[in-house]
Amino acid sequence: GFNLPEAKGYVSWLDPDTLLLSSALGNGMATRSGYARTVRLWKRDADPLTTPVIFEAGFESLEVSGHSDRTGRSERLWFIEKRAFYEKISWIGDRSGPRTQIDLPRDASWRVFGDWLAVRPRKPWTVGGTTHPADALIVISLSSFLAGGRRFETLFQPGERRSLQSFFWNDEKLIISYLVNLVPRFEMFTPGHQEWTRRVLDTLPAEGTVHVWSFDAAVHETNGEVLVCAQDPITPPQLLLFDLNAAPSLSASAILKRSPENFDASGLVVTRHEAVSIDHELIPYTQVGPANGNGDAPVHLSAYGGFGTSLLPYYNSPLGKLWLERGGTCVVANIRGGGEFGTRWHDAGRRQGKRLAHDDFAAVAADLVRRGVTLPRRIAAEGRSNGGLLIANMLTRYPEHFGALFCAVPLVDMRRYTKLLAGASWIDEYGDPDKADDWAFLREISAYHTATPGQPYPPILLATMKRDDRVHPGHARKMAAKLQALGYPAYFYEPGAGGHGCGKDNRERAAFTSFGINFLRSAIGWHADSFHKRPGAREGRTSDE
Structure with a gap:
């Protein structure tokens, strides 16, 4: 099996007998901050301390990690070195290690699904002759980007009190969560041959605090189903299942569970x-x-x-x-x-x-x-x-x-x-x-x-x-x-x-x-x-x- 003593770190499954291991376990394996500074290819029943290192960073970095991506035509691995809390360098590679560095701003956040790359710059970013503001959400074909293309398409523009909170892929659809003066809003974008299709998810709860995430933990297994947790200070959380493909209205049958009322909110x-x-x-x-x-x-x-x-x-x-x-x-x-x-x-x-x-x-x-x-x-x-x-x-x-x-x-x-x-x-x-x-x-x-x-x-x-x-x-x-x-x-x-x-x-x-x-x-x-x-x-x- 896979037995690991207590230590800060992560694992990512490559196959039933192989893991990517990012762990601070072992002499000199931790960064200055106490997190993993190496990524290892760990085989079942092997000693984690002697497995081969396929990616590493220096002591002064914050941490490194690696994860598999099965949304493409073949297996690809992503390697991340966090230089600081809001600064990271990313590479795409394989089981031998990183191959190509991704030419993105180090403080940008990004998500990949198949041949699509979605990016949220943290600062204004001028690329391809266009300046994208901080907190915008822009997309491009990953293969085009790796080949040198820089013609991004904008899906979300921020405002004074209109801010992107999160974005994730599900079944090749991009779901975004944003706040308009602290009120939750959700939209879904689907790529087409010529342009992206935008759909407002107006059947999701629109009051209180609402979080949405994929039902399936593995991105490549997503099928349009998402979980929704909605609550406010006087209404207990309820968990709902929502199908982005079927898009039914949220009725009682979609509610998976309600938390009990733990205090009297009358008045x-x-x-x-x-x-x-x-x-x-x-x-x-x-x-x-x-x-x-x-x-x-x-x-x-x-x-x-x-x-x-x-x-x-x-x-x-x-x-x-x-x-x-x-x-x-x-x-x-x-x-x-x-x-x-x-x-x-x-x-x-x-x-x-x-x-x-x-x-x-x-x-x-x-x-x-x-x-x-x-x-x-x-x-x-x-x-x-x-x-x-x-x-x-x-x-x-x-x-x-x-x-x-x-x-x-x-x-x-x-x-x-x-x-x-x-x-x-x-x-x-x-x-x-x-x-x-x-x-x-x-x-x-x-x-x-x-x-x-x-x-x-x-x-x-x-x-x-x-x-x-x-x-x-x-x-x-x-x-x-x-x-x-x-x-x-x-x-x-x-x-x-x-x-x-x-x-x-x-x-x-x-x-x-x-x-x-x-x-x-x-x-x-x-x-x-x-x-x-x-x-x-x-x-x-x-x-x-």
Whole structure:
């Protein structure tokens, strides 16, 4: 069989007895970031450490990988070297290794099916006499491209608040997902002899948070069937099966499964609002809670704001049960650094712009007070990982805006983060502290360095996991120790099991989450059991401001 000790990596099946193996297992097989730096051709029952290396990169690269592609006329292998988080070099090859480098911008994302190549540039790209904007989706014949052709056809054009979220191939059709001012939209493109046919997938759910992906895991086995997961903050997820070829309307018979209603959503209202940030950018946020309040609502506020990740409001069972059902209000902020409005939005909140993303979050907290929803002492904020860096900066930069903070699996020490576990892989997002120009702006958001005595810091819980192999537990440990030494109400929690996902199973994750939420409730002085909800419709409702 194929037996592999624990290590970071990937496998891709070539045939029943052969795998492509990308693994950090073995002496010198890991990059600086702790990921695989080689691709091996691994035969059944062979020792993975002695199998032949067919592709490798240097120690300073982020990682390498390889995968098979059976959508063409014959087997072809793709080899990827990630030089940085948003930079990769791609080759096409065979079982002996890479053969031809693909002449695409290193920060572009792409997908291949058969003889078609779809590309999403991350920056404006001038090619074939045409400049394609960032986040456009363009296509070309792969064989033509390899022969030197550069006449791309444009399938999607981005707008100010119209941004491509994902694209994938299914049965030689290209399915795209995009947001129009945070509202999900889907389209399908089919190649023809002369031009592509566009079809709006208007029978898919068009409200809330909706994700679409192929039913078949292997691209070459796709037959037009896709899975759809739809939900919103007060409606549990439902999983639907949709046939792109038959295209029936989505009826009850297409629903494969519904999640149970895990909390009572009666009387809850979902509304959209916008806060004005420090540079006058409008920052959207979604509020879920009772229709009418008394200006003293216990508010749970969260955001992420990093790596181009779009954080859309979803059915959050723990918060629903422990916060909303007991009369509280929950808010999710779409701060810069995320991907909600494309690369422009992401780039505005990374590197030196990370401080601006934190300003966005503080602006949302201030807007909740301005609108009469709550008071600063009643705002409890939570963030994890990159969101933990955000929360640590709320402590040191905007303590007057919050009543309590929950900072989980966080980055805190931005001077040494590149030397801890996978930290070096995030230089593209944050900057390199070993470069003087980068440290000049990183120091401003390195909460471990900016924490000082005599400040009005609210109570904070710093939590990590002993087995976190992504963000080193040392970040939370040293921050808690410093704050406690300075005399602040800082608390520390570190379970022995679980990794960056805050637990190895649902039981552990539930314990971690409930511990944090109970801390927040207690710290803002909220006795939830005595707080009575206001009456309202069982289904809730959605509106915009």
